[in-house]
Amino acid sequence: MIHARVTVTLKNGVLDPQGKAIEGALTALGFGGVDQVRQGKVFDLAIDTDDRAKAETDVKAMCDKLLANTVIENYTIALA
Known part of the structure; x- marks a missing residue:
């Protein structure tokens, strides 16, 4: 069993009203x-x-297909 943590954030330059x-x-x-x-x-x-x-x-495939909107979001993956 491998555990993965995916962190998804908005790309720089994309407005973040919730952050504001x-x-x-x-x-x-x-x-x-x-x-x-x-x-x-x-x-x-x-x-x-x-x-x-x-x-x-x-x-990575999960992120590209569902977990992240790669047009406006970046993601990082950490495996443990």
Whole structure:
């Protein structure tokens, strides 16, 4: 069993209204000095294989087909 963590974030230059809302809320709560908040998504997956190369290939395909909108989002994969 291989565990994968996929982190999906918006590409630089893509507007992030949710990040801006979080930034404003943090400031309103008294957390000064917070700037350029970007939000994202994290997916934790358990892949039923011992082949790390196959797991990475499969997770990349999952990201490209479903987990990330590659037009506006980047993703990183970490295998454990």
